[in-house]
Amino acid sequence: MKMTTIKMKQILEERLKHAGYRTSYNRDKDTLRIEWKETKQGVTVTLPSIVAKYNQSGDEAITDIVEHIQESMRIMNEEHKLDGMEKYIFPVIRSTSFPMETKAGKKLIYKEHTAETRVFYAIDLGKSYRLVDEKMLENVGWSLEHVDEIATFNIRSLPYDYKQDTVADNDFYFIATQDGYDASRILNDAFLAEMNEKAAGELAIAVPHQDVLILADIRNKTGYDILAQMTMKFFAEGRIPITSLAFVYENKALTPIFILAKNKREE
Structure with missing residues (x-):
């Protein structure tokens, strides 16, 4: 039986119904919101990306997303301090459409990155993480x-x-360690400079979702088409999608590139 987003929504609601959560479905965005009834804190999952992972790995994809949701919901009820957690603070890349404050009204700290992406910050908690908000900064007197x-x-x-x-x-290079910070490695300027020096052609970079970083040594027009198709596929399958656009790396800067028909590239 073919899996649809509506069926996936029903499966997730059934798996989570005894946990005390409230769920709501956004038909326009095809997303499912899971939140605590009292605080309205929660997570939003993109159903098409879960269906894509299900088509690839079956029930394991559902088990993974349910565990991710439950772990994320659990840590929302815990207090987390920055002081003493310095070794566990990492940057996370998100799309510019990612909410800049929680449902509970807490403003997240972030900095601009590209026209398509922003950098947020997270405390690594092992199986999950907590995004850093302004209140957490105030509590320890730290600056962004x-x-x-x-x-x-x-x-x-x-x-x-x-x-x-x-x-x-x-040549295409893939970093996919599944540690939650694969896309974040795009922030390592020294690494990008090293890969750019290594490239025989033009270095292009993509962060379609949180758990992969793609670097491409583009040496001909076909390479752009391959990268575009690859990025779109990863974007559709990612648990936390970021952007379906790739970037060209020039003069230590990232510029979005649009792959047009007939193998043409427009910046």
């Missing part, structure tokens, strides 16, 4: 710049192992 400095240092300390694939003479 201080948090950014800590998070940037920590992202550089992570492993940068990648898998390489060559298609039509274009």
